[in-house]
Amino acid sequence: MTPKSLEVNMIHTGRHFLQIPGPTNVPDRVLRAMDHPVIDHRSAEFAKLGAEVLEGLRTVFQTTSPVVLYPASGTGAWEAAIVNTLSPGDRVLLFETGHFSQLWRQVGEKFGIKVEYIPGSWRRGASAAELEARLAADHDCTIKAVLVVHNETSTGVTSSIPDLRRAMNQTHHPALLIVDTISSLASIDYRHDEWEVDVTIAGSQKGLMLPPGMSFNAISEKALLANGSARLPRSYWDWQEMLKPNLSGFFPYTPPTNLLYGLREALQMLQEEGLPNVFRRHERHAEATRAAVRAWGLEIVCENPREYSSSLTAVFMPEGHDADRLRAIILDNFDMSLGAGLSKLAGKVFRIGHLGSFNALMLAGTLCGVEMGLRLAGVPHQEGGVMAALDSLAPAYRIRASC
Numbered sequence: 001m002t003p004k005s006l007e008v009n010m011i012h013t014g015r016h017f018l019q020i021p022g023p024t025n026v027p028d029r030v031l032r033a034m035d036h037p038v039i040d041h042r043s044a045e046f047a048k049l050g051a052e053v054l055e056g057l058r059t060v061f062q063t064t065s066p067v068v069l070y071p072a073s074g075t076g077a078w079e080a081a082i083v084n085t086l087s088p089g090d091r092v093l094l095f096e097t098g099h100f101s102q103l104w105r106q107v108g109e110k111f112g113i114k115v116e117y118i119p120g121s122w123r124r125g126a127s128a129a130e131l132e133a134r135l136a137a138d139h140d141c142t143i144k145a146v147l148v149v150h151n152e153t154s155t156g157v158t159s160s161i162p163d164l165r166r167a168m169n170q171t172h173h174p175a176l177l178i179v180d181t182i183s184s185l186a187s188i189d190y191r192h193d194e195w196e197v198d199v200t201i202a203g204s205q206k207g208l209m210l211p212p213g214m215s216f217n218a219i220s221e222k223a224l225l226a227n228g229s230a231r232l233p234r235s236y237w238d239w240q241e242m243l244k245p246n247l248s249g250f251f252p253y254t255p256p257t258n259l260l261y262g263l264r265e266a267l268q269m270l271q272e273e274g275l276p277n278v279f280r281r282h283e284r285h286a287e288a289t290r291a292a293v294r295a296w297g298l299e300i301v302c303e304n305p306r307e308y309s310s311s312l313t314a315v316f317m318p319e320g321h322d323a324d325r326l327r328a329i330i331l332d333n334f335d336m337s338l339g340a341g342l343s344k345l346a347g348k349v350f351r352i353g354h355l356g357s358f359n360a361l362m363l364a365g366t367l368c369g370v371e372m373g374l375r376l377a378g379v380p381h382q383e384g385g386v387m388a389a390l391d392s393l394a395p396a397y398r399i400r401a402s403c
């Protein structure tokens with residue numbers, strides 16, 4: 001038994017560990033950048049800020065196309081992509097990858113879109129072979145768009161967009177390709193132009209290291225053309241209304257000025273690190289996390305190693321053990337938030353977020369919290385997960401000449 005003098009006082013000290021797969025930890029540099037007096041959004045000073053962030057965003061999407069920015073959560077950017085490109089009754093394909101594909105389907109259906117939901121197991125990504133077969137069978141080209149969640153945040157499965165693009169090109173089908181990168185942008189390699197994506201949807205609160213409240217559409221020329229004939233009603237989300245003032249750095253309505261200060265700083269941080277390094281860092285932390293999970297003897301939700309997510313890892317609980325109880329014990333004792341299992345995975349799965357502003361020691365702390373939590377909650381597991389993660393991380397580090 002622990003002697004009374006060593007028992008923990010449950011007042012939390014130090015920093016909370018926010019290890020859900022978004023919103024993610026906002027770096028101090030970004031918080032400080034947002035701590036700024038609000039300026040006139042019709043001033044020359046604002047136009048400079050607006051133009052700078054709209055230009056900088058293109059680098060992150062790896063595009064030369066326009067990127068529009070909404071003061072809205074990611075759900076707003078889903079809706080924007082739909083109402084700007086489609087007409088009532090249009091047929092679209094959407095892959096069932098998990099909870100978020102399910103929600104996106106509902107958005108489409110509310111607008112009268114005929115969503116053909118391609119069934120999936122929630123353990124694998126979108127199938128390029130299935131897409132090719134469906135498009136090849138659509139001789140009259142009645143399918144107007146293919147919708148995919150790049151990184152399914154509820155399962156930790158990343159679909160291969162290049163494979164899906166190849167399948168579309170193979171059939172010469174003209175459908176638009178619309179991709180949700182809400183939990184992959186600035187964490188997992190993503191190339192809007194090279195992969196010929198028509199609309200890329202993203203949010204501020206994950207890889208971009210910002211608070212929630214902004215979301216984005218990157219728009220290809222083909223998507224802009226489709227916009228000309230799309231008949232769904234739109235006002236707030238209308239790309240045309242946004243693109244005109246954006247040309248000079250302005251917005252058609254009051255922009256989230258202070259979030260834009262944060263965005264400018266976050267873009268600067270991503271540029272300093274370099275996108276390839278950002279992606280490698282996420283891969284390294286993801287691999288170390290999986291090493292820990294394997295050592296604990298627990299099961300990773302993602303079945304296909306080629307589709308492992310670099311931004312989060314979803315883990316099955318052993319039969320008869322509740323993931324929400326484990327999360328509650330970890331929060332109570334170690335002040336760490338882990339992601340919950342969503343919809344049909346509720347209680348069965350917990351999710352470790354390892355994206356955004358994050359480093360090796362934060363990961364080590366996170367995994368220590370999980371391992372101590374497993375022990376405390378009486379969840380059957382093997383010890384040594386943290387050590388396996390450290391072993392996985394170690395080769396990436398070296399002694400620099402200056403030390």
Ligand SMILES: Cc1ncc(COP(=O)(O)O)c(C=O)c1O
Nearest residue numbers: 073074075100153180182183203
């Ligand atoms: C992949 C994905 N798509 C869409 C959403 C919805 O975004 P929001 O909650 O910001 O509206 C989320 C939220 O986590 C997500 O992870």
